[in-house]
Amino acid sequence: MNPSQLSEKFINFVGQTSPYPPTLEVSRGEGSWLVSVDGNRYLDFISGIAVTNVGHCHPHVVTAVQAQAAQYAHTMVYGEHVQTPQVHLAEKIVSVAPAGLDCVYFLTTGAEANDAALKLAAKRLTRRRFIAFTGAYHGDTVGAMSCFGSDHFRNQFSGLLADVTFLPFGDTSAVKQINDTIAAVLVEPVQGEGGIILPPPGYLQLLRDRCTETGAMLIFDEVQTGFGRTGNWFASQTYDVIPDIITMAKGMGAGYPLAGVLAPRQLLYDFAAVPAFSHITTFGGHPVSCAAGLAAMKIIKDEGLLENCRNQGEWLIKALMEVAVQVPQVIRNVRGVGLMIGVETASEQIARSLVDDCRARGLILETNLLQESVIRFSPALNVNRVECETAIRLFADALKAL
Ligand code: PLP
Numbered sequence: 001m002n003p004s005q006l007s008e009k010f011i012n013f014v015g016q017t018s019p020y021p022p023t024l025e026v027s028r029g030e031g032s033w034l035v036s037v038d039g040n041r042y043l044d045f046i047s048g049i050a051v052t053n054v055g056h057c058h059p060h061v062v063t064a065v066q067a068q069a070a071q072y073a074h075t076m077v078y079g080e081h082v083q084t085p086q087v088h089l090a091e092k093i094v095s096v097a098p099a100g101l102d103c104v105y106f107l108t109t110g111a112e113a114n115d116a117a118l119k120l121a122a123k124r125l126t127r128r129r130f131i132a133f134t135g136a137y138h139g140d141t142v143g144a145m146s147c148f149g150s151d152h153f154r155n156q157f158s159g160l161l162a163d164v165t166f167l168p169f170g171d172t173s174a175v176k177q178i179n180d181t182i183a184a185v186l187v188e189p190v191q192g193e194g195g196i197i198l199p200p201p202g203y204l205q206l207l208r209d210r211c212t213e214t215g216a217m218l219i220f221d222e223v224q225t226g227f228g229r230t231g232n233w234f235a236s237q238t239y240d241v242i243p244d245i246i247t248m249a250k251g252m253g254a255g256y257p258l259a260g261v262l263a264p265r266q267l268l269y270d271f272a273a274v275p276a277f278s279h280i281t282t283f284g285g286h287p288v289s290c291a292a293g294l295a296a297m298k299i300i301k302d303e304g305l306l307e308n309c310r311n312q313g314e315w316l317i318k319a320l321m322e323v324a325v326q327v328p329q330v331i332r333n334v335r336g337v338g339l340m341i342g343v344e345t346a347s348e349q350i351a352r353s354l355v356d357d358c359r360a361r362g363l364i365l366e367t368n369l370l371q372e373s374v375i376r377f378s379p380a381l382n383v384n385r386v387e388c389e390t391a392i393r394l395f396a397d398a399l400k401a402l
Pocket of ligand 1 (some may be wrong): 108111140250
């Protein structure tokens with residue numbers, strides 16, 4: 001089948017998420033590179049949006065997946081049978097987690113993990129109100145979408161959604177709206193889809209203190225920031241603030257579907273009691289995904305990828321700032337932490353045309369869901385300096401051609 005026929009069938013038979021998919025026809029992935037069906041090579045600087053943290057098809061991940069797939073894939077719904085890769089991965093995650101978060105409830109997607117965390121908080125406190133933030137994205141299930149900090153998306157589903165009050169992210173004066181009617185505060189430590197927005201110094205600690213005062217639970221959505229993206233296993237460690245619950249997905253499965261709620265063991269027992277089975281899932285903690293996740297954690301440790309993430313991230317931010325000062329009318333701001341970097345351009349049109357031109361030149365970048373003027377750079381944590389230099393050169397070329 002020739003490439004254009006493939007894309008035509010993709011449009012006709014595969015349900016679409018938007019009217020304008022980029023239709024890159026992928027043949028294979030290798031490290032930080034994607035190769036298209038027609039043989040072109042693309043430097044992947046988004047990693048499937050912070051998913052392939054150890055690159056595409058790392059040989060140790062491939063071996064682990066093949067071995068597990070040959071052993072068993074599914075034997076029983078989550079939580080019933082003892083599945084070795086699940087047990088080892090949970091133990092490994094707990095060993096690098098912030099103190100007190102000592103048990104993992106496995107799920108499959110980030111949205112599902114956030115739903116589970118909201119349910120846990122509501123159940124423990126018998127409170128039904130939540131706090132979330134403008135510019136937040138937590139996923140598209142009904143529960144997670146209740147906390148979507150965008151009227152544009154949420155308004156389509158009013159009536160279905162939970163009782164959520166939205167605070168401006170980073171506004172310290174609004175924090176007093178967290179009171180003793182609130183079950184939980186759900187927050188991304190660094191807003192991803194909102195445009196790579198970093199928390200102001202002390203802000204996450206302020207949320208922590210206010211939650212402790214009012215008894216509300218603090219949930220960090222680390223679906224995007226987790227598994228090394230900010231230069232530590234969790235952003236909670238980067239900002240030195242320990243929440244009551246961390247939700248995880250994306251990089252957790254190294255490209256395979258996997259998510260989880262990381263919380264104190266006692267709290268997670270609420271799902272197993274009164275009533276038993278109050279949060280069940282068939283595919284949670286799929287053994288093949290857990291084997292991949294376990295291999296990825298070993299790679300991150302053995303190959304020093306947390307340090308590499310910090311080093312390459314610092315270099316990239318500096319290089320992007322040097323590019324930015326030459327075009328102040330095009331680039332307004334460069335910001336980021338680790339390898340979670342945003343370049344704010346002057347308009348959505350500029351960002352879109354830069355992303356499209358970069359793709360034509362062989363560099364994959366993307367804008368953010370809620371801030372389409374911001375271009376994200378989130379390469380794999382094992383990206384090397386030559387690849388970073390190549391990305392900067394291609395981006396600078398696209399800027400010159402604007
Ligand atoms: N939370 C954050 C911070 C995200 O960035 C995303 C996805 O982009 C989600 C939750 C939803 O995850 P999933 O697409 O796996 O449901």
